[in-house]
Amino acid sequence: MTPDEYCQQKAAQSGSSFYYSFLFLPPLRRRAITAFYAYCREVDDVVDECTDLGVARTKLAWWRTETAAIYEGKAKHPVALALAALLPSLKIEQAHLQEIIDGMEMDLTQHRYRNFDDLKQYCHLVAGVVGLVSAEIFGYTNADTLKYAENLGIAFQLTNIIRDVGEDARRDRVYLPLDELARFNVSVADIMHARHTEAFTRLMEFQVERALEYYSTAMRWLPAEDRRAQRTGLIMAAIYRTLLDELRADGLRVLTHRTSLTPLRKLWIAWKTWIKA
Numbered sequence: 001m002t003p004d005e006y007c008q009q010k011a012a013q014s015g016s017s018f019y020y021s022f023l024f025l026p027p028l029r030r031r032a033i034t035a036f037y038a039y040c041r042e043v044d045d046v047v048d049e050c051t052d053l054g055v056a057r058t059k060l061a062w063w064r065t066e067t068a069a070i071y072e073g074k075a076k077h078p079v080a081l082a083l084a085a086l087l088p089s090l091k092i093e094q095a096h097l098q099e100i101i102d103g104m105e106m107d108l109t110q111h112r113y114r115n116f117d118d119l120k121q122y123c124h125l126v127a128g129v130v131g132l133v134s135a136e137i138f139g140y141t142n143a144d145t146l147k148y149a150e151n152l153g154i155a156f157q158l159t160n161i162i163r164d165v166g167e168d169a170r171r172d173r174v175y176l177p178l179d180e181l182a183r184f185n186v187s188v189a190d191i192m193h194a195r196h197t198e199a200f201t202r203l204m205e206f207q208v209e210r211a212l213e214y215y216s217t218a219m220r221w222l223p224a225e226d227r228r229a230q231r232t233g234l235i236m237a238a239i240y241r242t243l244l245d246e247l248r249a250d251g252l253r254v255l256t257h258r259t260s261l262t263p264l265r266k267l268w269i270a271w272k273t274w275i276k277a
Contacts, residue, residue, distance in 0.1 A: 003085070004031055006078035007038035021235035023267075024274045025138075032090050032137045033232065035082035040130060042079055043100060047107045056108055060101055067097045091136045099129045111173045112188075116210075119177055120154065127157035131233070139229040148221035152233055155214035159240045162207050162247060166194060166255040176207065194255040204252040208244055215241060231274055238273040239266055 001009075011022070011034045022033050043063050050056035069075045071094050075084045083092060103125030113119040131153025135145055161168075161175040168175060169191050181187065184203035191200075215237060222230060239261065247259050261269075 001078070003078040003082035004035070007031075007035045007082045010038040010041055010079070018236060021232045021239070021270055023270065024235070025232060028086075028089060029137055029139070031082070032086045032092075033134060035079060035086060036092065036133055036137060038079045039083060039097065040100060042077075043104050047104050053108055057105075060105055060108075064098065064101055067094060067101070070094070070097075092133060093136075096129050096133050099125050103129070107173075113175060113177050115179045116177045119175060122175075123154045123157040124150070127153040129153070131156075134233065135230065138232055140226045141229075142223040142226050144221050144223050145226045145230060148218045148223075148226075148230070149233065151214050151218035151221060152237060155211055155218060156236065156240055158207065158211035158214060159244055162204065162211060162252075163243065163254060163259060165191065165204075167258060169194070169255070176203065180206065191255065196253060196255050200255070201252055204254065205248075208248060208252070211244060212241075235270045235273045238269050242269060 011018075018037055022030050022037070025033065043060065046056055046059045046063070050059060066075060066077055066080050070080045070084045071087070073084065075081050086092065103122060106122055106125065110122070113122065128150040131149035131151075132146055134153075135149035140146070165174075165176065172192075174181075174188055174191055176191070178188070180203065181191075184206065185199045186197070186203050189195075190197065218237070227234070242265075243259065243261055246261065247254065250257060250259050253259075
């Protein structure tokens with residue numbers, strides 16, 4: 001199996017909405033975003049699959065070394081080899097890849113967030129930076145596109161947080177800011193015990209509105225001249241905005257249900273958005 005085939009398999013197996021947005025890209029950019037996505041999956045899997053904190057730290061430290069090796073011509077892992085082969089053609093900064101690992105390390109020890117400022121820093125590392133790297137891969141001419149990309153990445157992460165409240169709680173993680181729980185009279189115990197109250201619904205409506213504002217902010221920053229190049233991000237935005245609509249239609253029952261879109265629907269949204277953008 002070649003490094004590119006490994007990355008393709010890793011991306012396809014994830015079942016993520018991101019995979020459907022890659023399908024319409026030209027070959028080089030599709031290879032690059034698939035390799036980058038596979039990289040993100042590899043480091044994220046360390047956090048999700050390692051129950052031993054020490055083992056997880058060791059694996060992330062290994063990825064830090066392997067990330068540096070990409071830029072030194074010494075990569076060994078298939079994903080690292082795939083990224084290394086792309087460096088002569090596309091700008092992928094090592095600092096950004098290392099920042100993503102910083103975000104994954106936060107997940108090892110920080111399972112609560114005092115306020116949105118704290119949460120936003122986490123979202124920047126695990127998603128905003130992903131947006132910046134993706135924008136570089138897709139190509140742009142106006143620097144404002146990077147502001148679009150970072151805001152869009154944060155919007156995606158906020159959407160994931162909303163969708164996964166129940167699933168995260170079962171892993172003792174609460175990404176909803178604690179001061180906002182207090183404001184809406186929802187306790188951590190309510191979330192841990194899946195108590196879906198009217199107060200919880202109001203709290204989640206507040207989270208949805210903030211996510212929507214990040215989508216709107218992102219679109220305001222996207223320059224017209226870069227819209228076509230950034231169509232993959234627009235596809236993702238369309239899929240994730242639709243997911244937010246479905247979460248609302250389902251009554252925001254995120255403590256006990258996981259709402260998702262079917263692969264066929266994602267593909268339809270992707271094609272429709274690609275044609276219109």
